[in-house]
Amino acid sequence: MREVSYVKALNEALSEEMARDESVFLIGEDLVELGGGSGATKGLAERFGTHRVRQTPLSEAAFVGLAVGAAMTGLRPVVEIMYVDFVTVCMDQIVNQAAKLRYMSGGQLTIPLVIRSQGGGGTSEAAQHSQSLEAWFAHTPGLKVVMPATAADAKGLLKSAIRDDNPVIFLEHKLLYATKGPAPREEYLIPLGQADVKRPGQDITLVATSFMVHKSLAAAEAVADKISVEVIDPRTLIPLDIDCINTSVQKTGRLLVVQEACTHGGFGSEIVRRVTEQCFGALKTAPRVLGGANLPMPFSHPLETACIPQEEKIIDQIERMVTDA
Amino acid sequence: MRIPEDTLREMLRLMYTIRAFECRARQLFEERRLRGSFMGALHSYEGEEAVAVGACIGLRPDDYILSTHRGHGHCIAKGVDVKFMMAELLGKETGISKGRGGSMHMFDPALGLLGGNGIVGGGIPLALGPAFSAQYRHTDQVTVCFFGDGAACQGNFHESLNLASLWKLPVIYICENNQYAVTTPVNESIAVANVADRAAGYGCPGEVVDGSDVLAVYRAVTEAVQRARGGAGPMLLECKTYRYQAHCMVIPDRRDPQELARWQKEHDPIRHFERYLLDQQIMDEAQQSKLNEQVHKTVEAAVTFAEASPLPHPSTVAEHLWAED
Numbered sequence: 316m317r318e319v320s321y322v323k324a325l326n327e328a329l330s331e332e333m334a335r336d337e338s339v340f341l342i343g344e345d346l347v348e349l350g351g352g353s354g355a356t357k358g359l360a361e362r363f364g365t366h367r368v369r370q371t372p373l374s375e376a377a378f379v380g381l382a383v384g385a386a387m388t389g390l391r392p393v394v395e396i397m398y399v400d401f402v403t404v405c406m407d408q409i410v411n412q413a414a415k416l417r418y419m420s421g422g423q424l425t426i427p428l429v430i431r432s433q434g435g436g437g438t439s440e441a442a443q444h445s446q447s448l449e450a451w452f453a454h455t456p457g458l459k460v461v462m463p464a465t466a467a468d469a470k471g472l473l474k475s476a477i478r479d480d481n482p483v484i485f486l487e488h489k490l491l492y493a494t495k496g497p498a499p500r501e502e503y504l505i506p507l508g509q510a511d512v513k514r515p516g517q518d519i520t521l522v523a524t525s526f527m528v529h530k531s532l533a534a535a536e537a538v539a540d541k542i543s544v545e546v547i548d549p550r551t552l553i554p555l556d557i558d559c560i561n562t563s564v565q566k567t568g569r570l571l572v573v574q575e576a577c578t579h580g581g582f583g584s585e586i587v588r589r590v591t592e593q594c595f596g597a598l599k600t601a602p603r604v605l606g607g608a609n610l611p612m613p614f615s616h617p618l619e620t621a622c623i624p625q626e627e628k629i630i631d632q633i634e635r636m637v638t639d640a
Numbered sequence: 641m642r643i644p645e646d647t648l649r650e651m652l653r654l655m656y657t658i659r660a661f662e663c664r665a666r667q668l669f670e671e672r673r674l675r676g677s678f679m680g681a682l683h684s685y686e687g688e689e690a691v692a693v694g695a696c697i698g699l700r701p702d703d704y705i706l707s708t709h710r711g712h713g714h715c716i717a718k719g720v721d722v723k724f725m726m727a728e729l730l731g732k733e734t735g736i737s738k739g740r741g742g743s744m745h746m747f748d749p750a751l752g753l754l755g756g757n758g759i760v761g762g763g764i765p766l767a768l769g770p771a772f773s774a775q776y777r778h779t780d781q782v783t784v785c786f787f788g789d790g791a792a793c794q795g796n797f798h799e800s801l802n803l804a805s806l807w808k809l810p811v812i813y814i815c816e817n818n819q820y821a822v823t824t825p826v827n828e829s830i831a832v833a834n835v836a837d838r839a840a841g842y843g844c845p846g847e848v849v850d851g852s853d854v855l856a857v858y859r860a861v862t863e864a865v866q867r868a869r870g871g872a873g874p875m876l877l878e879c880k881t882y883r884y885q886a887h888c889m890v891i892p893d894r895r896d897p898q899e900l901a902r903w904q905k906e907h908d909p910i911r912h913f914e915r916y917l918l919d920q921q922i923m924d925e926a927q928q929s930k931l932n933e934q935v936h937k938t939v940e941a942a943v944t945f946a947e948a949s950p951l952p953h954p955s956t957v958a959e960h961l962w963a964e965d
Contacts, residue, residue: 340776366776372806377765377799384769387754388704390776407796411759412766420747420755421738422960457961480963 324466328473343395352397375405414457442611447576464528467498471505508554516545534629568599578606685713687884690909692717694857706763711756723942732949761794771811790821808873836878851879
């Protein structure tokens with residue numbers, strides 16, 4: 316299979332869906348020449364015209380509101396918020412409007428909307444450009460939440476998100492855009508709500524999201540001679556493929572969730588809650604969450620690195636959990 | 641502008657209906673409050689009838705409106721049957737939003753009613769969407785967005801008016817300036833004399849309209865609609881009006897009673913229009929009071945329908961969240 320970058324995979328997904336369905340349009344900042352914050356929309360204005368690739372003023376409340384209203388009336392908007400940190404200025408449109416309109420209208424309205432954004436740290440962009448905010452959205456009933464970690468997943472999940480009739484928050488990671496991986500050139504879909512076992516194993520279940528999938532895989536490889544680690548990427552938080560995680564924990568008896576988001580109130584705790592409720596008898600040791608520090612992301616490199624779960628910490632945690640029991 | 645007599649009679653019928661509906665809804669609210677049951681907040685549109693009716697009577701069924709927390713008048717003026725509204729107020733399964741929305745969240749997409757909003761100003765960015773959608777699909781539908789003087793102070797007003805004007809979206813923003821944002825008078829909220837004056841800052845026309853004169857509203861909106869349908873972009877209309885009740889049923893009225901009495905004596909939209917119809921010999925007093933009686937019967941029948949309707953079954957609580965359910 317050919318290798319493709321994560322950002323190119325996103326670009327292909329957008330391009331294929333725009334070619335397939337005229338009601339799909341893109342809206343956001345700097346989408347035309349720059350190709351958006353990541354380059355994911357590069358070339359699409361040339362191919363589909365600027366009436367379908369709408370470059371906006373810096374007015375997130377207005378253009379996210381526009382997208383919600385356009386979705387209410389039959390279009391399929393794909394919004395780009397340049398950094399997920401900027402959702403705070405359009406949170407009303409996402410949380411109070413997009414997420415609730417279908418329910419409040421007794422099912423009369425349909426909101427087929429995708430909001431793409433990039434999260435994560437690792438590039439010294441400090442506290443307002445480095446957050447992982449998936450838990451905010453997962454905590455809002457009515458939103459689906461997708462976090463692809465590979466190029467193949469990025470393409471297949473984005474295409475499914477665009478065809479989904481619900482509001483979908485699609486969270487990319489800034490360190491993943493340049494990464495390459497195998498992904499089919501032809502069209503394919505990955506359903507929302509289907510986890511992927513990225514590495515099979517017997518001794519401990521690692522559930523990791525976004526960029527942490529890669530760090531977890533590296534950690535699993537590093538301990539492979541003594542510990543067999545199963546790495547699961549849920550890929551979508553809402554809906555969550557809890558069955559896949561439960562099946563794994565039934566086998567391994569150990570659960571470690573690795574997330575970049577700060578640990579307090581994070582989605583990792585939710586996974587631990589559900590596994591504890593459903594697989595308590597199978598657990599050989601207390602399930603744990605290895606997450607980001609409960610701090611605003613610092614600028615300086617050593618401080619930033621200290622806030623994000625690193626491979627050595629994951630290895631240490633795996634070893635402690637396996638020897639504990 | 642010559643207005644057909646049937647249209648004039650229909651305007652009066654709608655204004656009577658709004659007044660009667662609101663009056664009856666308040667009674668139901670009080671009755672239930674004495675029994676210890678709640679109907680939410682309930683924001684009365686009494687006194688502002690000329691705005692909704694003048695604005696909506698000339699719209700087509702496929703034109704869109706965005707309503708507010710004080711939205712019953714907009715729904716009635718856009719053609720919603722009051723029995724489904726009354727059932728919604730009582731939280732019944734037969735309600736227009738199946739009891740999931742209540743007073744502030746009434747939707748009827750088939751009539752172009754894209755909902756009230758519990759967030760003050762929440763509809764302002766959303767209204768860009770149906771307007772964009774019409775432009776994108778090359779239809780000549782227009783969108784009317786109602787909002788209050790309170791909402792005019794939200795930041796999304798600025799973003800939305802700018803984007804609407806920049807992209808020449810077919811949207812008519814109608815500020816219902818009823819002089820108070822909850823309890824704060826407009827001169828303590830807004831730095832300029834008229835909200836409409838702000839239109840200059842967005843490069844679109846603005847106009848102050850007598851909101852107690854249904855014909856003045858009708859003429860102004862008709863011109864704005866023609867402009868928008870023709871591709872000339874948005875317009876900002878400010879209808880000066882006054883609400884007869886407190887902000888809502890659960891907040892005490894602190895306004896000067898003499899001020900209210902003066903508005904009711906000098907600017908009541910219904911009395912004003914009744915006199916006009918008499919003067920023009922379009923309807924005499926007997927015809928008017930007969931029409932008003934019919935309206936009261938319709939509203940009473942709506943109460944009977946609502947009270948006889950079943951409450952939603954708790955087992956259905958999760959319905960209507962997701963499109964696939």
